[in-house]
Amino acid sequence: MFLFRDPRDVVVSFVYYVMNKLRTDPSYPYLSNKCSSQKDRYQAMIEGFQDGNYRRPGITEWYERFMRWSKDEGALVLKFEDLVGSNRKNECERIIKYLMPNVKLQSDILSLINVMEENIKPENSLTFRQGKVGCWRDEFDEELKRITKELCGPLLIDLGYETTNRWL
Structure with missing residues (x-):
C-alpha cells in the first residue's frame, strides 16, 4: 500500500511534530537553533538542508524516493x-x-x-495534531507559496493536488 498526502501539508505537519513531540529527530537541532521562525522551518523542509553530517532532503526529493510505488501495478495507492x-x-x-x-x-x-x-482514535496517536486537509493555506505566505511552486510544482501536479502551476 502506498499512502500519500499533500506535500505542503506534510511540511506543516512534520515541523509541528518535530518541534512539539519528536525532539529526538535529527532535524530538530537545525529547526530549533538555526531557524528563527516557523516560516524558516517550513522553508528548510521545502528546500532541504545540511547540518553538519546530517542532510535532510527537500520535500520533492523526499517524495521522489517513494513515487515509484505509486506506479507499481501491485500497489494499492491511497490519498490521505x-x-x-x-x-x-x-x-x-x-x-x-x-x-x-x-x-x-x-x-x-x-x-x-x-x-x-x-x-x-486520534487522541491516542502520537502523530495526530489536527488531521485537517489544506492547513498549509493558513501557514504559507506568498514567498513560501512561490518557493513551493518552484520546487514542488511538478510533484503537486503528478500527485493530483494541482492541475497547473498557477495555484494560489
Whole structure:
C-alpha cells in the first residue's frame, strides 16, 4: 500500500511534530537553533538542508524516493485526504479488498469497515495534531507559496493536488 498526502501539508505537519513531540529527530537541532521562525522551518523542509553530517532532503526529493510505488501495478495507492474525508468508507473498502481479496460478502466488508472506523482514535496517536486537509493555506505566505511552486510544482501536479502551476 502506498499512502500519500499533500506535500505542503506534510511540511506543516512534520515541523509541528518535530518541534512539539519528536525532539529526538535529527532535524530538530537545525529547526530549533538555526531557524528563527516557523516560516524558516517550513522553508528548510521545502528546500532541504545540511547540518553538519546530517542532510535532510527537500520535500520533492523526499517524495521522489517513494513515487515509484505509486506506479507499481501491485500497489494499492491511497490519498490521505480520501481517508479522512467523506470518501472514507470507500477507501476502507478498497483496503479490505486489497488485503483480504477472498472477502466477498458486502455484510462482512461493512463489519470490517465499522471495526476500522471504531479503531480510529486520534487522541491516542502520537502523530495526530489536527488531521485537517489544506492547513498549509493558513501557514504559507506568498514567498513560501512561490518557493513551493518552484520546487514542488511538478510533484503537486503528478500527485493530483494541482492541475497547473498557477495555484494560489
